[in-house]
Amino acid sequence: NILHKVHFSLKISWLSCNSVYFSNSNLANLQECLTTTMITESTKLNSEYLFHRDDFQVTPTIQQNFNKYGYVLVRSLLDNEEVEKVKKVFENATSEQILEDNEMRISDGQGREAKLIVWSHPGNDVSGIVSRSQKVAGTCEKLMGEEVYHYHGKLVSKEANTGGSFLWHQDYGYWYQNGCLLPNMMTVFIALDKCTKENGCLQILEGSHKCGRLDHELVHGQQTIPDTKRVDQIKERCPLIWCEMNPGDALFFHSNMMHTSGQNSSPNRRWALLTAFNTKSNNPTKEHHHPCYTPLTKVPDAAIKECENYTLDLSQMEFLHPSKSQTVRPNLSKEQQEAATTI
Template identity: 35%
Template structure:
């Protein structure tokens, strides 16, 4: 459970780093599954950054009885998220995504807010949306770790347009934020977790190192947060919580039965007209 100091830090900064959120044994099992389960490769999406380098991710909605489902449904995760979301209604799982930045070729993520994407899903309340990144490998400046602008969630939603195949924030506002607020490189060790607000401005560089940077990002919302342009249903279904020991001790199913996102079905990647004004 989050203590008062952690909750205050999240509200002030827009993010919270929790060291050792997953044990080494849990993290090793998660990474091994990510690399070896063929469903991840078959359902990966490639999105070009502005330089043409590819960022690769596999995204699914309903948390299942696989090892990643056990992580996203774990008591420690759900209760921590519930403490940080701005509502007392049940915690729901919007989606999870495996981020795969391979050595030398893994592309950048342009400056954006998650709500810059999810605004197109027509979620009503950004304070009731949160992302949790769990590092499966080390993340540092060398291999393109996450960068955040501390406190930028208080700007509200910034206009977004297309940056390559990605959705990127209005760089005039980003540059103003960088003059005003602190840029933080989120150096993570395997098993560390970064909780961050849906309006926090963040980005990551391409991975030009010799080492992979893999992570899982699970995104949650309060059940009270309505989405008027989202066809999946997990976002309004309370998480079926499991004990923390499920990650290591319960039998885990394959990821092949998960409801993975198809690139052509993502509303965030469809033009609405206003992107051209950014």
């Protein structure tokens, strides 16, 4: 009976988990995969996979789906321990007022704001180790087919009951203005809190990256968006996907992917760690507030749990002060306005 169960689990896992490889000797992992698959199969996306720390790799099928759909959703890229370590970094930064001093408050034109902090280089704290890990940076290199470097990192926060929305846009709609001639760039969105429809999870238009770059313009004095009629036309062709995610889930998506996220109308905070990567061959043609090519020192995945550094390195990471952003016009606090006069 055990042999039949193992064979059955292997068969289901192989068919349903889409080229995520599993160790045949680890029955517990197979059963976990089978359980997860059964729970999520009815809502499973076209390019959705379950991470397994020993055997996960970018297979030809995963690469094909990334090229076709413009994204790869990897469930449990970070386990619970790793998520808690990353959250500890930013909770410490909150208590030390680092986040407040560097946060950008982005209006959605409807009376609400989302908050984010942006930095240029990954530090040696846990969050930086995550961005430099093989399962993040290494996966991006495989998906892009060449060496990548850390273009910038972000912590995006939507506060409970008040968090604002991000309007439809392409990341490359911003980055094109930075001297990046090609859209050979991508972002990894890692949920630190549960992301739901109620608290403003990501929404994407599947396959919209194939539409190419759309012209973007500044609205509400802060966010840059493409022509709304064009977006509506794309919606008719490209399926709308709600990317509801658990802490540790990660969405890898192309820079031309159309995406948005709604307001947080729930009693729960929504934090997410985003890392943007550019390819070495796409080095910007001009200096900008995001870095030009800088070699990235990748680390093994095990380094995340080994790291005990929970302090953001302000000098190494080079936080982008809100007054210096050239692509958005965030609201500045009184303290930030005063600080901007001395920068």
